[in-house]
Amino acid sequence: MAKPLPWILGAGVVAALAARFLLPQFAREPDTPFLELTPQNVAAQQTETAGLCPWRAPEADLRRFFPQATGFRDETLILSGQRLEIARRLGHPPTGEDHALPVHRILQGQLPIGAVITRRVKGESGVIELVLAVGTEGQVVGARLQRLREPEDVAKCLQSPAWLGAFDGKTARSSWQLGKDIPAVPAAAQTSAKALLEGARTVLTLLDIGTLLDIGSGAAGSRPHSHL
Amino acid sequence: MLFLALRNLMRRRLRSGLTLLGVAVAVGVLACLLAFGQGYQRGLSRELDGMGMQMMLVPLGCPYDAAARVLKGKTLDVSLPQSALTAARHDPAVTHAAPMLLVALPRPSEGRTDLWVGVDQSIRALKPWWKLKAGSRWFPNGDAVILGAEAAATEMRQVGDSFYSPETGKRLKVCGILERSGTSDDSQFFIPLATAQAMFHQPGRLTAIAIRLKDPALITDASARLQRTPGAQVVTLAEMMGTFLNLIGAVRTLVLAIAILAVTISALSVFNTMLAAVLERTGELGVMRAVGASRGQVFRLLAVEAVLLTALGSLAGLLLAAVAGRAIEQAVKGLVPLAPAESLLTLTGDVAMQCALVGIGVGLAAGLYPAWQASRLQPARALRLE
Numbered sequence: 001m002a003k004p005l006p007w008i009l010g011a012g013v014v015a016a017l018a019a020r021f022l023l024p025q026f027a028r029e030p031d032t033p034f035l036e037l038t039p040q041n042v043a044a045q046q047t048e049t050a051g052l053c054p055w056r057a058p059e060a061d062l063r064r065f066f067p068q069a070t071g072f073r074d075e076t077l078i079l080s081g082q083r084l085e086i087a088r089r090l091g092h093p094p095t096g097e098d099h100a101l102p103v104h105r106i107l108q109g110q111l112p113i114g115a116v117i118t119r120r121v122k123g124e125s126g127v128i129e130l131v132l133a134v135g136t137e138g139q140v141v142g143a144r145l146q147r148l149r150e151p152e153d154v155a156k157c158l159q160s161p162a163w164l165g166a167f168d169g170k171t172a173r174s175s176w177q178l179g180k181d182i183p184a185v186p187a188a189a190q191t192s193a194k195a196l197l198e199g200a201r202t203v204l205t206l207l208d209i210g211t212l213l214d215i216g217s218g219a220a221g222s223r224p225h226s227h228l
Numbered sequence: 229m230l231f232l233a234l235r236n237l238m239r240r241r242l243r244s245g246l247t248l249l250g251v252a253v254a255v256g257v258l259a260c261l262l263a264f265g266q267g268y269q270r271g272l273s274r275e276l277d278g279m280g281m282q283m284m285l286v287p288l289g290c291p292y293d294a295a296a297r298v299l300k301g302k303t304l305d306v307s308l309p310q311s312a313l314t315a316a317r318h319d320p321a322v323t324h325a326a327p328m329l330l331v332a333l334p335r336p337s338e339g340r341t342d343l344w345v346g347v348d349q350s351i352r353a354l355k356p357w358w359k360l361k362a363g364s365r366w367f368p369n370g371d372a373v374i375l376g377a378e379a380a381a382t383e384m385r386q387v388g389d390s391f392y393s394p395e396t397g398k399r400l401k402v403c404g405i406l407e408r409s410g411t412s413d414d415s416q417f418f419i420p421l422a423t424a425q426a427m428f429h430q431p432g433r434l435t436a437i438a439i440r441l442k443d444p445a446l447i448t449d450a451s452a453r454l455q456r457t458p459g460a461q462v463v464t465l466a467e468m469m470g471t472f473l474n475l476i477g478a479v480r481t482l483v484l485a486i487a488i489l490a491v492t493i494s495a496l497s498v499f500n501t502m503l504a505a506v507l508e509r510t511g512e513l514g515v516m517r518a519v520g521a522s523r524g525q526v527f528r529l530l531a532v533e534a535v536l537l538t539a540l541g542s543l544a545g546l547l548l549a550a551v552a553g554r555a556i557e558q559a560v561k562g563l564v565p566l567a568p569a570e571s572l573l574t575l576t577g578d579v580a581m582q583c584a585l586v587g588i589g590v591g592l593a594a595g596l597y598p599a600w601q602a603s604r605l606q607p608a609r610a611l612r613l614e
Binding site: 054056057120121122123124125126127129146147149150151152155 | 335337338339382383384385390391392393394397399
């Protein structure tokens with residue numbers, strides 16, 4: 001160690017080169033979980049999925065569905081480890097959207113009194129965004145379409161209290177059959193109505209699985225909001 | 229002599245290290261700045277070339293604002309008459325003139341704006357990066373829509389699906405989806421021009437006309453002729469690029485001032501280090517002179533020490549620029565107008581050489597006076613002082 005400076009400089013150069021060339025390689029490592037490539041899974045992955053659906057009007061929805069609420073807390077239920085259970089309950093493999101469920105826990109003081117969940121579904125003429133207010137027992141206490149691109153007659157039918165109101169009291173385990181459990185709609189609204197029912201059932205099922213297993217409750221980015 | 233100079237620097241490791249760090253930071257800043265300037269100019273030039281057009285006809289008003297808004301997929305409050313398209317297509321220098329009608333429909337409750345763009349077949353010649361996804365085709369009729377990749381994902385549309393415009397009551401069929409391009413096209417809805425004009429009650433009106441010339445050298449004459457089109461004005465992409473580069477130049481001047489300040493401080497630091505070394509080593513230098521070292525040899529020894537210090541600092545600075553430059557680039561990209569998608573930081577050999585020369589030059593200049601002082605020492609006086 002008679003001449004340490006060249007060693008220090010050399011070590012610095014090697015460290016800098018290592019940082020320059022190796023760190024980006026590590027950053028490129030895929031972080032997606034392993035998925036078995038069965039034909040069913042491939043089909044599910046190829047299904048077009050949009051990004052997460054935001055909750056666009058929380059204040060208005062809280063006033064309407066949970067007037068006694070004092071605030072809400074954002075949670076994300078991580079469900080990627082429950083793919084088998086989700087597939088069993090839904091009857092098809094989960095899509096990319098089904099691996100995590102953003103949940104807005106509605107609070108009265110510190111007491112949870114329900115939740116709001118949202119879902120994008122593929123309507124006949126464009127995307128439809130569904131907002132579901134859910135009680136503590138997992139039953140629907142209110143529903144609203146916060147975005148849709150349907151023709152006026154179809155939009156009017158799907159947004160009518162008679163049709164959306166029929167969601168009230170339903171749970172993940174209820175029957176959601178159009179024309180039987182939920183009022184029938186005109187032929188022009190059938191595709192969108194079925195997509196909404198399937199979306200509602202899916203998102204309630206995800207909430208049910210996440211809540212029953214107490215997965216990630218508040219762990220994945222819990223964010224409180226005060227209300228009014 | 230090099231080995232002796234290196235050994236002398238190692239005798240005051242902390243001081244030499246700090247001086248070296250100062251030079252490294254100054255050279256790193258300078259290298260990033262020069263590399264960014266070159267990369268931005270090259271990237272912007274390539275991106276504008278890749279657009280396949282050399283000029284745009286836009287409505288009267290601020291031409292640069294209008295062109296930038298159209299390029300970024302934003303609408304204009306005023307429009308062009310369709311006669312401007314006829315004039316452009318009849319110009320002898322024009323090979324392609326692509327009309328566009330852009331209409332924005334805000335949907336505030338949904339936190340977004342639908343952007344409809346009316347185009348015709350000629351747009352394909354001017355958008356060479358457009359690739360249609362498998363199963364897609366160009367408009368088979370007036371009731372068709374081609375969606376940008378992001379628009380299709382957001383609306384959950386696939387080829388063959390219906391697509392409805394609630395504001396206009398128009399039902400369309402998705403005939404194509406564009407591959408993701410990283411441009412504003414990704415979030416737009418493209419429909420036939422005539423359909424757009426009818427849907428939005430803009431018969432015979434256009435938002436802009438993108439123009440490609442037979443030969444870019446004809447741009448001056450073509451620009452002068454098209455400038456006479458009633459209600460329209462010409463903006464060339466070269467002018468736009470010049471404007472953006474002027475904006476960048478102003479920022480660059482400010483940053484260059486900071487870089488010069490950093491280099492000056494590092495020069496003073498080298499000067500201080502070398503002067504302190506001479507004062508500390510008065511006796512040693514006196515002995516060297518007494519045993520036969522010439523004034524020139526003493527001068528060279530101190531000068532080599534200064535140059536060695538700054539050369540190592542410059543090398544470290546260039547490494548710093550290469551490693552930290554990417555992070556700086558990401559931050560800068562968000563701040564500059566029309567930032568090209570490609571890498572802005574091109575640390576070329578020329579830039580590295582320039583920066584290294586500046587660093588070494590600074591070291592040489594800062595080391596001259598201390599070296600001259602050292603060479604003037606009289607052996608007897610130096611030994612007596614010691």
